[in-house]
Each structure stands twice: as structure tokens, then as C-alpha cells.
Amino acid sequence: MTPLSQLLPGQYGKLASLNPERAVDQRLMALGLLPGMVLKLVRRAPLGDPLAIEFGGQVVSLRLAEAESLIVDVAADCPVQRPKKSS
Amino acid sequence: MSAKEITVALVGNPNTGKSTLFNALTGLRQKVGNYPGVTVARKSGRCDCGDGLKVELVDLPGLYSLAAASPDEQVVTDVLLGSLEGSQQPDAIVVVLDATNLLRNLFLASQLAELNLPLALVLNQADVAHEQGLKIDTQLLSQRLGGVPVVLSSAWKGEGIASVRRAIAEVVNKKPKMSRLAWPxxxxxxxxxxxxxxxxxxxxxxxxxxxxxxxxxxxxxxxxxxxxxxxxxxxxxxxxxxxxxxxxYNPLAAEPLIHYAHLRKVLDGVTSGGAGKQGNAAALDRVLLHRVMGPILFTGIMLGLFASVFWLAKFPMQWIQAGVDFLKAVVAPALAGTPMLQSLVTDGIIAGVGAFLVFLPQILILFLFVSILEDSGYMARAAFIMDRLFSWCGLNGKSFVPLLSGFACAIPGLLSTRTIEDPKARLATAFAVPFMSCSARFPIYALMCAAFIGPLYGPGWESVVMVGMHCVGLIFAVPTAFVLTRFILKVKPQPFVLELPRYQMPKPRDVIWRMWQNAAEFISKAGTVIFAITIIIWALCYFPRDAQMAEKIRAAEPALSSHELQARTQAAMIEQSWMGRFGKAVQPVFDPCGFDWKITVGVLASFPAREVIVSTLGVTYSIGKGAEADSQHLRQAMQEAKWLNGPRTGTPIFSLAAVLALMVFFALCSQCGPTIATLAQETGGWKWAAASFFYMTILAWIMAVVVYQVVIRIV
Known part of the structure; x- marks a missing residue:
């Protein structure tokens, strides 16, 4: 179990849990980010925050502080991390 | 007519091409207004659905869920539930979906089905789905959703518009309802x-x-x-x-969990192919959001935006000014027999129209950029890059463009705050924009620097002061935003969850239409207020009038040339006008800042436009009308001006302390009628406009006093 914010760019994880009490998580659930969903940390912004994550065919930006309740499972059935080519 | 008119609401997620579709369906027969009591724009237009059926199509702001996290989303939900006062529940709903991401888009549709209104689905951006190899069985989808019309369209290419019209006709005539899911x-x-x-x-x-x-x-x-x-x-x-x-189920998660589980079954077998295709976003983002290239390209784009609003707009602004001057010159002789009417028409009415028209070039140019940046998908990336710099003080990445534009002019900057979805950050940004040192503050800085700082301390200090004045506002804007968002605004902050959509070529018609709508709204709302302010200030500076003033001055000083006589007359006229009397009466308030009554009148009379202070100082210092920042006579008159009474008698009025205090005052004060009018337009009332005015004015006064009192003791 890893907080989403600790994923490396390009790394995949399966959403293990979130906190439905939080407005951020409610918004993400409306976008279809539900437990069990595979997501990918696409990149961090040039200043390190916010993050861009990809799930269900869409890319969404969210702040580190707002992503704290998202816990992912870097499990075996997630696609393998691809090394990033650029910089 | 309006009572029996059929209303159809266009609803959908952001970035579905909904507005493009709306423009295609209504042509440009649109009305833009506000929902009563809120600042959410109400866009509606006539849509011809064939067979003589015309409906009023209402384009609701894009949203992802009816759970209504933000007040703007609340308005959409209220409109759809028919619970917004002064707004009728629509007769039918047309849901616009992004065909490339049906699952997420159907979540909103599935929530809408619970409203039990006739409903049709438009799967837009079908061309992109086709390119990605995605196949959609619309018949099967329609069948699974209880027989509601499901049509494909590509509004950008203008394809499928006729079938959307037919779908609207069907939903109005046959009232099909989307089947509700089976709740546990x-x-x-x-x-x-x-x-x-x-x-x-x-x-x-x-x-x-x-x-x-x-x-x-x-x-x-x-x-x-x-x-x-x-x-x-x-x-x-x-x-x-x-x-x-x-x-x-966790009650707060039940709704999306149950809807999505249901929709996965609905979509099973409806879509095929297209898996793994991401379109253009990933490749372009690798460059545009790159750690090094991203900020460089961002800076380049924003420099282009700023140069256009700041510099390019100057040419059409000069043409408008020339047009106004030409009109005045043409009209003035015709009214020479009635001086009051002549002054009302030229300095009141024509100047008042010019006072708001002059903002149009900047508004149009900024919205050209804003529309292109938003429609292309870059605006979300710009916010992504900049967010870290703004998030700590309660603003967000989308505050950047309004604040940057504020350095050219607060008016377009304020209008562009509507690109910020979060109402709290939007209001805080709107509050911070007038602090940015706009180009109308430049003439007074230039005059003061050229007349005093330069001659006394050299051009080096002149540029230091110039740069410093441009920073003063920024220094105060940031803590203001921080305090406002942290302690004063009670609205719940919205999470900054921002979709980074697919890149797309902006459609010229949408861009031009948006430019025009913003300009038109500005003219009809803020424009009328600006016009009124100009007339009121004109009247205060004109009345009461002593018709014998020129003769009296000539009698006292017969040696005056006709130009000098005219300038002295104008100075005497403004001195004994209501504005002059008021300025003299309130001068004691400004005395601790080192302002004499002439500066005070200049500050007060420049309310319609900040830059007017230079020509007002020209009048009060007897140089005559039309003084510019580079006027040698005005500089000389100000350098020679001395206190004629009080404890400072004989010392120069424009000491270093007073000069700096005046500039700091101008950097911070809310001495701009158009800004107040636009703030009122954008925040939906006078409350925040008044708050901004008093806050900035008091802050400016305090800082001017501090600067004056400190500097006068040091130098």
C-alpha cells in the first residue's frame, strides 16, 4: 500500500482506498476513479506539484496535498513501470 | 410567446464540445444573461428543429456530477430540478457526451435520468472516436437506455448537426425517458x-x-x-x-459506485476497439509539460499574450482616442453658442462613450488569447504549470492569466477571471487584479519620475522607482488574497481537480463569438456605469460656473497672453467648482500624505480613468487642458509649486516624500471607476466592488502617509 504521491512518474497502481468524506475524492469518484481502478502517475508539474494522473482514458491534475487520502496498490496485475526516456 | 416556448437544456461534462455544438445549433441567435441572483452566465438561443418546431436551447455550464460540489454546479442542478427562482424547469434535456470517453460521460447522463425528464444523448466528437478506431453501437446503447435517441455528431466539423436537430424534435414530441438504474x-x-x-x-x-x-x-x-x-x-x-x-456502500460513495457498475454493464458490447489509444495529448504533453521546455514555452506564450494586450492594443486604442477627439472637434464649434451644452456633449457625453469604448481593444485581444488557450486545451496545462506558485495563498493556476492581464489593464483581467471554476479563487483573484500596476498608472509614475526623481537622483534611480512602483501592488495583493481566502470568504474551497483534455484546434467561429459576447456584456453592463461616472465627474468639475471669470482675471492681470488667460481661467473654474471645493474640503485628510488641494482634486477627478490625473494636474497648475506626462511646462510648474499656507509655507509641495507618497497612493488606490463597475459586473453586485474600493483606498492612504512621514524625516 503506497500513497499515490509516492508513485514515480510512469508508474501504475491500483486504487486501494480513498476517503469519500473529502471533496477531492468525491470529485474523483464522479470522474470514475473508484477502488480497484488502475491509474498511472503520468508526471509531476515542473515545480513538483500538482500531479497528473491517468485513469479511464483521461488525464487529471490534482494537488499533492489533496491526493493524500488516495492509497494505491502497486500490485502484480498492474502494468509494469516503463522507464521514462525524457530528462 | 415565452410562456409557451419549449425549453431544452444542453447539459454535459466540460470539454465535450458542447458550446461548439450550441453555436452550431443556434447559429448566432443567442442571448447571454445571468441567472437571477447568481453570477453564472445564462446562454440561450433559438434552435430550429425542422417541421416548424423551434425551441429555446439553454447552454448550461459544463459539470461532471449533479452532486454539486461548487456553487456554479449548484446552479445547473437547481435549473434542472426547476428549483431556481425565476427560472423554469426545462421541458427536456439533451446530454452532450464525449464519444471517446463514454463511461465517464454517461455518469452524468445516468444521474440526469433520475430527473425523469425527456432526454436525448448526443455523442459528440465522434470523428475523434472514429480516428481512434472506437466503434459505438448507438442503436444498442439507445435500446439499453430505454429507447432514448442516441445520435453521433462532430460539432467541430459541423457533421451530424441535422441528426441532433432531429433528436431534439423527437425528444420534444415523443418525450422519451432514459431508463433509471435498478437501485439496491x-x-x-x-x-x-x-x-x-x-x-x-x-x-x-x-x-x-x-x-x-x-x-x-x-x-x-x-x-x-x-x-x-x-x-x-x-x-x-x-x-x-x-x-x-x-x-x-459508504453512503458518500454509493452514488458513483452504483452508477458506474450499472454503466459498465450498459456499455458492454456497445463500444469496441480504440483501447489504449490516447490521442494527441500524451505526445504534446511530453513537450508542453516538460520540466524544462514546459516553463520556457509557457513563458513565451504568456509574453505573447501580454505584449498583445499591453502593446498591440495601444494602436486601436489610439484610433478610438483619435476618433473621440475628432468627434469633439467636429461637434464643439456647432455648440459654441451654448458653452454649457458644448462642455456636456464634448467632455461629458463623447468623453463618456470614449471612456468605455477605449477598453474594447484590450478586451477583444485578451479574449482572443483566452478563447484560443481554453479551446485548444492549453489553458489547463498553463494552470498545471503555475498552480504551485498560487496554491499557497488560496488562488490557483488559473489565476495567472487574469493577474498578468491586470498589468496591462484591470478590466480585461477581471473579465478573464470567469475562466476560474472555483468561486472562492475566482473572487480572490478578482480582488487581487486591481492591485496589478496597470498601464493607466504609468503616466503618473512617468511624470513624477521625469519631473523629480530623474533631475534629483539621475536616471538610475528613476528606473529603480519605476520598477518598484510596479512591484508595490503585487506585494500587497498576495497577502490580501491569502487573508481573504483563509479568513474572510466563507465559501468552501474547491479541490483543484482539473481535467487535462485532448488538444484541439480552436474553431474561429467559437473564438470570435466569445470575444464579441464578452465585449457586448461589458458595454451593456459596466459600460453604462462608466458612462454615468464620467458624466457625474464632469458635472462636479463644471458646476457652479462663473461666466465672468475670464474678465475678472483679465482685469486683475491685463498683461496675460490669451493662452495664459485661458489656462488661468480653467484653473480658477475648477478651483471654485464642486469638485474643487470638495477637494479643498477633504484636503486635510490627505495632508498627512503631503498632498495639497490641487493633487487632491487630481486624485478625485481622475475616478473615471486614472491617467486623467495628469491632465487634471495640468488644469489645476494652470498649464491648460491636454497636458501629457512629458509636458515640460507641467513639470516646471510642479517643480516650482510651493506651500502657500500652513506649517510648510514656502517649502516645495513636491518634495521627495510627497512624490513617493503620491506614486504609492496611486499604485494601491482603487482610483478607477471602470474597475469598480467591472468588479460589480463580475461578482454579481456592488458588495465586493465597494469592499474592494474602500479596502484599497484606505490601504493606499495608510501607505502614502507612512511613506510621506518616514521619507520627510529622513531626507
Whole structure:
């Protein structure tokens, strides 16, 4: 179990849990980010925050502080991390 | 006509091409207004659906869910529920979906099905889906959703518009309803509990949709609207949510969980192919969001935007100014026989029209950029890059463009705050924009630097002061935003969850139309206020008038040349006008800043436009009308001006302390009628405009006093 914010760019994880009490998580659930969903940390912004994550065919930006309740499972059935080519 | 007119609401997620579709369906026969009491724009237009059927199509702001996290989304939900005062519930709903991401888009549609209104689905951007190899069986989808019309369109290419019209006609004539999902039994009974309790407590049975909002949403908006008191509702809601929990769902997660599970089954076999295709976003983002290249390209784009608003707009602004001057020159001789009427027409009416027209080039150019940046998908990336710099003080990445534009002019900057979805960050940004040192403050800095700082301390200090003055506003804007968002604004902050959409070529018609709509709204709302302010200030500076003034001055000093006589007359006229008397009366307030009554009058009379202070100083210092910042005579007159009475008699008025105090005052004060008018337009009332005016003015006064009192003791 890893907080989403600790994923490396390009790394995949399966959403293990979130906190439905939080407005951020409610918004993400409306976008279809539900437990069990595979997501990918696409990149961090040039200043390190916010993050861009990809799930269900869409890319969404969210702040580190707002992503704290998202816990992912870097499990075996997630696609393998691809090394990033650029910089 | 309006009573029987059929209203169809266009609803959908952001970035679905909904507005492009709306423009294609209505042509440009659109009306833009506001929903009563809120700042959400109401866009509507006539849509011809064939066979003589015309409906009023309403383009609602894009949203992802009816759970209504933000006040803007609340408006959409209220409109659709028919619960917004002064707004009728639409007769039917057309949901616009992004064909490339049906699952997510259908979540909103599935929520809308609960409203039990006739409904049709438009799968837009079908061309992109086709390119990605995605196949959609619309017939099967329609069948699974209870027979509602499901049509494909590509509004950008203008394809499928006719079938959308047919779908609207069908939804109006046959009233097909989208089948509701089968809720788990415990959820159904929890909803029943709420319906019964509300009915018992308020006497009115709520709709299923209302009951769902009460059960699933974390805010109390719906209960409050139905008049269901907190004491009565709390145990009932807790009981209902316990039932949902018994079914194995967290009540706040149940709605998306159940809808999405249902929709996955609905879509099974409906879509095929296209998996793994991401379109253009990933490749372009690798460059545009690159750690090094991203900020460089961002800076380049924003420099282009700023140069255009700041510099390019100057040419059409000069043409408008020339046009105004030409009109004055043409009209003035015709009214020479009636001096009061002549002055009213030229300095009041024509100048008043010019006062708001002159903002149009900047507004049009900024919205050209803003529309292109938004429609292309880059705006979300710009916000992504900049967010870190703004998030700590309660703003967000989208505050950047309004604040940057503010350095050219607050007016377009304020209008562009509407690109910020979060109402709290939007208001805080709007509050911060007038602090940016706009180009209208430049003439007074230039005059003061050239007349005093340069001659006394050399050009090096002149540029230091110039740069310093441009920073003063920024230094105060940041803590202001921080305090405002942290302690004063009670609105809940919205999470900064921002979709980074697919890149797309902006459509010229949409861009031009948006430029025009913003300009038109500005003219009809803020423009009329600016016009009124100009007339009022004109009258205050003109009346009362002594017709014998020129003769009296000539009698006292016969040696004056005709130009000198005219300048002295104008100075004497403004001195004894209401404005002059008022300026003299309030001068003691500004005395601790080192302002004499002439500066005070200049500050007060420049309310219609800041840069007017230079020509007002020209009048009060007897140089005549039309003085510019580079006028040698004005500089000389100001350098020679001395206190004629009081403790400072004989010392120069424009000491270093007074010069700096005046510049700091101008950097911070809200001495701009158009800004106040636009703030009122954008915040939906005078409350925030008044708050901004008093806050900035008091702050400016305090800082001017501090600067004056400190510097005068040092130098």
C-alpha cells in the first residue's frame, strides 16, 4: 500500500482506498476513479506539484496535498513501470 | 410567446464540445444573461428543429456530477430540478457526451435520468472516436437506455448537426425517458424514508432526484431549499445512510459506485476497439509539460499574450482616442453658442462613450488569447504549470492569466477571471487584479519620475522607482488574497481537480463569438456605469460656473497672453467648482500624505480613468487642458509649486516624500471607476466592488502617509 504521491512518474497502481468524506475524492469518484481502478502517475508539474494522473482514458491534475487520502496498490496485475526516456 | 416556448437544456461534462455544438445549433441567435441572483452566465438561443418546431436551447455550464460540489454546479442542478427562482424547469434535456470517453460521460447522463425528464444523448466528437478506431453501437446503447435517441455528431466539423436537430424534435414530441438504474433494495428504501420524512415535516413530497441529493450529497443545500430543518433531518438522514451502509456502500460513495457498475454493464458490447489509444495529448504533453521546455514555452506564450494586450492594443486604442477627439472637434464649434451644452456633449457625453469604448481593444485581444488557450486545451496545462506558485495563498493556476492581464489593464483581467471554476479563487483573484500596476498608472509614475526623481537622483534611480512602483501592488495583493481566502470568504474551497483534455484546434467561429459576447456584456453592463461616472465627474468639475471669470482675471492681470488667460481661467473654474471645493474640503485628510488641494482634486477627478490625473494636474497648475506626462511646462510648474499656507509655507509641495507618497497612493488606490463597475459586473453586485474600493483606498492612504512621514524625516 503506497500513497499515490509516492508513485514515480510512469508508474501504475491500483486504487486501494480513498476517503469519500473529502471533496477531492468525491470529485474523483464522479470522474470514475473508484477502488480497484488502475491509474498511472503520468508526471509531476515542473515545480513538483500538482500531479497528473491517468485513469479511464483521461488525464487529471490534482494537488499533492489533496491526493493524500488516495492509497494505491502497486500490485502484480498492474502494468509494469516503463522507464521514462525524457530528462 | 415565452410562456409557451419549449425549453431544452444542453447539459454535459466540460470539454465535450458542447458550446461548439450550441453555436452550431443556434447559429448566432443567442442571448447571454445571468441567472437571477447568481453570477453564472445564462446562454440561450433559438434552435430550429425542422417541421416548424423551434425551441429555446439553454447552454448550461459544463459539470461532471449533479452532486454539486461548487456553487456554479449548484446552479445547473437547481435549473434542472426547476428549483431556481425565476427560472423554469426545462421541458427536456439533451446530454452532450464525449464519444471517446463514454463511461465517464454517461455518469452524468445516468444521474440526469433520475430527473425523469425527456432526454436525448448526443455523442459528440465522434470523428475523434472514429480516428481512434472506437466503434459505438448507438442503436444498442439507445435500446439499453430505454429507447432514448442516441445520435453521433462532430460539432467541430459541423457533421451530424441535422441528426441532433432531429433528436431534439423527437425528444420534444415523443418525450422519451432514459431508463433509471435498478437501485439496491436498501438504497430504494433509504430514499423512501427520506421522501416520507420530508413529506411529513414540510407537507410537500420531494422528487426522487431531491431525495437522492439529500441522501448522497455531503452538502445540505437541498434540505435547506425544501425547508427541512436541521433538527428534524439529522436523525432521518443518519438512519437512511445506515441503510445504505447495510447494503455494503459508504453512503458518500454509493452514488458513483452504483452508477458506474450499472454503466459498465450498459456499455458492454456497445463500444469496441480504440483501447489504449490516447490521442494527441500524451505526445504534446511530453513537450508542453516538460520540466524544462514546459516553463520556457509557457513563458513565451504568456509574453505573447501580454505584449498583445499591453502593446498591440495601444494602436486601436489610439484610433478610438483619435476618433473621440475628432468627434469633439467636429461637434464643439456647432455648440459654441451654448458653452454649457458644448462642455456636456464634448467632455461629458463623447468623453463618456470614449471612456468605455477605449477598453474594447484590450478586451477583444485578451479574449482572443483566452478563447484560443481554453479551446485548444492549453489553458489547463498553463494552470498545471503555475498552480504551485498560487496554491499557497488560496488562488490557483488559473489565476495567472487574469493577474498578468491586470498589468496591462484591470478590466480585461477581471473579465478573464470567469475562466476560474472555483468561486472562492475566482473572487480572490478578482480582488487581487486591481492591485496589478496597470498601464493607466504609468503616466503618473512617468511624470513624477521625469519631473523629480530623474533631475534629483539621475536616471538610475528613476528606473529603480519605476520598477518598484510596479512591484508595490503585487506585494500587497498576495497577502490580501491569502487573508481573504483563509479568513474572510466563507465559501468552501474547491479541490483543484482539473481535467487535462485532448488538444484541439480552436474553431474561429467559437473564438470570435466569445470575444464579441464578452465585449457586448461589458458595454451593456459596466459600460453604462462608466458612462454615468464620467458624466457625474464632469458635472462636479463644471458646476457652479462663473461666466465672468475670464474678465475678472483679465482685469486683475491685463498683461496675460490669451493662452495664459485661458489656462488661468480653467484653473480658477475648477478651483471654485464642486469638485474643487470638495477637494479643498477633504484636503486635510490627505495632508498627512503631503498632498495639497490641487493633487487632491487630481486624485478625485481622475475616478473615471486614472491617467486623467495628469491632465487634471495640468488644469489645476494652470498649464491648460491636454497636458501629457512629458509636458515640460507641467513639470516646471510642479517643480516650482510651493506651500502657500500652513506649517510648510514656502517649502516645495513636491518634495521627495510627497512624490513617493503620491506614486504609492496611486499604485494601491482603487482610483478607477471602470474597475469598480467591472468588479460589480463580475461578482454579481456592488458588495465586493465597494469592499474592494474602500479596502484599497484606505490601504493606499495608510501607505502614502507612512511613506510621506518616514521619507520627510529622513531626507
Amino acid at each position: 433494495a436498501q438504497v430504494e428504501s433509504a430514499l423512501d424514508v427520506i421522501v416520507q420524512a420530508v413529506k411529513n415535516d414540510t407537507g410537500v413530497a420531494p422528487s426522487t432526484a431531491d431525495a437522492q441529493r439529500i441522501l448522497f450529497s455531503s452538502n445540505a443545500h437541498t434540505s435547506d431549499r425544501l425547508g427541512w430543518s436541521q433538527a428534524k433531518r439529522e436523525p432521518i438522514i443518519r438512519q437512511a445512510r445506515d441503510q445504505v451502509r447495510a447494503a455494503g
